[in-house]
Amino acid sequence: MSDAYVIETSDLRKTYDGPSVAGGIDALRGLSLQVPRGSIFGFLGKNGAGKTTTIKVLLGMAHATGGEARVFGLPVRERDSSVAIRRRTGFVSEDKDLYDLMTVEQIIRFTASFYSSWRNDLEYRYLRSFELPPDRKVKDLSRGMRTKLALLLALSRGAELLILDEPTSGLDPAMTEEVLQTLVTHVASQEMTVFLSSHHLTHVEQIADRVAIIDRGHIAVSGALEDLRETYRRLQLVFDGDAPEPAFRTAGALRVERRGRVITVLCNRGVDQISAEARALGAASIEVMPVSLKEIFLETVNGEN
Numbered sequence: 001m002s003d004a005y006v007i008e009t010s011d012l013r014k015t016y017d018g019p020s021v022a023g024g025i026d027a028l029r030g031l032s033l034q035v036p037r038g039s040i041f042g043f044l045g046k047n048g049a050g051k052t053t054t055i056k057v058l059l060g061m062a063h064a065t066g067g068e069a070r071v072f073g074l075p076v077r078e079r080d081s082s083v084a085i086r087r088r089t090g091f092v093s094e095d096k097d098l099y100d101l102m103t104v105e106q107i108i109r110f111t112a113s114f115y116s117s118w119r120n121d122l123e124y125r126y127l128r129s130f131e132l133p134p135d136r137k138v139k140d141l142s143r144g145m146r147t148k149l150a151l152l153l154a155l156s157r158g159a160e161l162l163i164l165d166e167p168t169s170g171l172d173p174a175m176t177e178e179v180l181q182t183l184v185t186h187v188a189s190q191e192m193t194v195f196l197s198s199h200h201l202t203h204v205e206q207i208a209d210r211v212a213i214i215d216r217g218h219i220a221v222s223g224a225l226e227d228l229r230e231t232y233r234r235l236q237l238v239f240d241g242d243a244p245e246p247a248f249r250t251a252g253a254l255r256v257e258r259r260g261r262v263i264t265v266l267c268n269r270g271v272d273q274i275s276a277e278a279r280a281l282g283a284a285s286i287e288v289m290p291v292s293l294k295e296i297f298l299e300t301v302n303g304e305n
Contacts, residue, residue, distance in 0.1 A: 003073060006161050006193045007035035007058060012067035014053050014217075027053040029217035030067065035195055035210075040187055042204035042225075043197040045214035046301050051197045054214070055163055058195075059086060071161065087115075090154030092147075094166035100139035104132050104149060108156075117158035122190075126152040129182070144175040151179065155186055163195045168203055176200075180207050205293040213300045220300045225293070232291040235265040235274060237283040244281055250274045254299055266291065266299060 014028040028050050035041045045051045056062035057069055060082030072088060074081035099107055108127075112118040127134070130148040141149065147167060154162055162183075168176045184207050187194055198204050204211060205225070212222040221228070237243065243263045246256050252270035256263065263283075267274055271288060278286050 004036060005034045006037050007033060007041075007069075007071050007195060009033045009054075009057075009069040010067055012054070012057065012069050013065045014050075014057060014062065015065045026217055028057070028064070028067075031214065031218050033212060033219055033222070035193065037193055038187070038191055039210050040183065040194045040196060040208045042208035042211040043195060043214065044199075044201065044204060044211060044297055049214045049301070050217045051214060052165065055091075055165060055195075055197060059089065059091060059163070088159060089161045089163060090157055090159035091163045092150045092154050092165065092167050094169055098138045098146060098150065101137065103135055103137050104141075105134035107138060107149070108134075108153065111153045111157065115157040119156050119158050122158075123152065123156040126155060126182075130178075143170045144172065147171060147175075147179065151182065155182075155190075155192075159192065161193050161195065163197075165197045166199065167196070168198065168200055176203065183207060201292075201294045201297055211293065213297055215301050221296065228293070228296060229290060232266070232268050232296050233271050234289045234291050234295075235267065235271070235278065236287045236289065237263040237265070237278045237281070238285045238287075239263075239282065240284050246281065248274055248277050250277060266295070 010032050012028050012031040013026070015024040015026050017024040031050065031054065043051055043054070053062060057064050058071055058076055060076055063077065069076045071085045074085055076082055076085060099110070102110065108123060112123070130152060132145065132149055132152065138146065138149065151167070168179055171179065180203060183194055186192060196204060196208065208225055210224050211228065213220050239261050241261065243258050243261055246258060246263050246265070248256065248265065250270040250273040252267045253265050253274055254268055255266045265274060275286055275288070
């Protein structure tokens with residue numbers, strides 16, 4: 001496995017056994033993933049697709065049934081390596097697990113005591129910019145303030161990798177924007193890698209440079225976000241009369257819809273060839289349009305596999 005990647009998995013599998021489930025539940029079914037150093041990597045999928053299981057395996061909270069996973073080049077399966085991985089990784093869960101009876105200052109000092117790499121400069125920076133009240137107990141913080149506190153603890157420990165599980169869940173738009181911009185700025189200045197699992201596609205599209213879509217335990221789509229935007233296209237064909245029944249022979253036409261005088265084609269390759277076939281059908285006009293991450297995601301998880 002390459003030093004260019006902070007996270008690498010190969011044919012990763014995880015089956016959960018249960019007395020009421022014959023043969024168990026396959027949460028991961030041959031997942032292969034590469035997360036480059038210094039990237040903000042969006043990890044997308046429906047509920048039950050395997051996102052949380054993947055994170056648990058990477059952090060040593062669950063053991064894979066088969067395949068291989070490495071973080072920082074270290075095998076997650078080995079105990080000593082797993083401890084080293086967690087020391088170099090910051091993790092913010094959706095639940096923002098914090099000690100409710102501590103004050104903000106107490107939980108910062110408590111957390112800092114475990115990390116020799118703790119960055120006081122970052123602590124002070126985020127304490128000010130997040131406007132966190134040092135004397136207030138964690139249980140009295142709003143959901144947004146708890147998120148900010150969890151991020152402060154993760155960022156200030158000098159982590160090389162930050163794993164985020166739905167970090168903006170429940171936040172208002174202003175606070176969401178603040179959190180996202182903090183991540184972008186921090187990655188740029190500290191050379192950190194971010195692995196972001198989220199349902200909020202617009203948030204991922206705003207800050208991520210690479211994405212992977214997991215579906216039913218395996219990676220269905222993965223790549224640089226700009227490359228995916230260039231690869232996927234929507235063609236709109238307009239005819240003078242009713243549109244004919246389309247039958248495209250070129251590979252890459254993922255979905256074809258016909259309505260009145262218009263045919264729309266969602267494709268992930270072969271745009272020029274599909275356009276040529278459309279002209280042969282007698283289309284009066286052909287427009288090639290970009291596709292959003294949301295459309296790519298929906299086509300991937302709702303299409304036939």
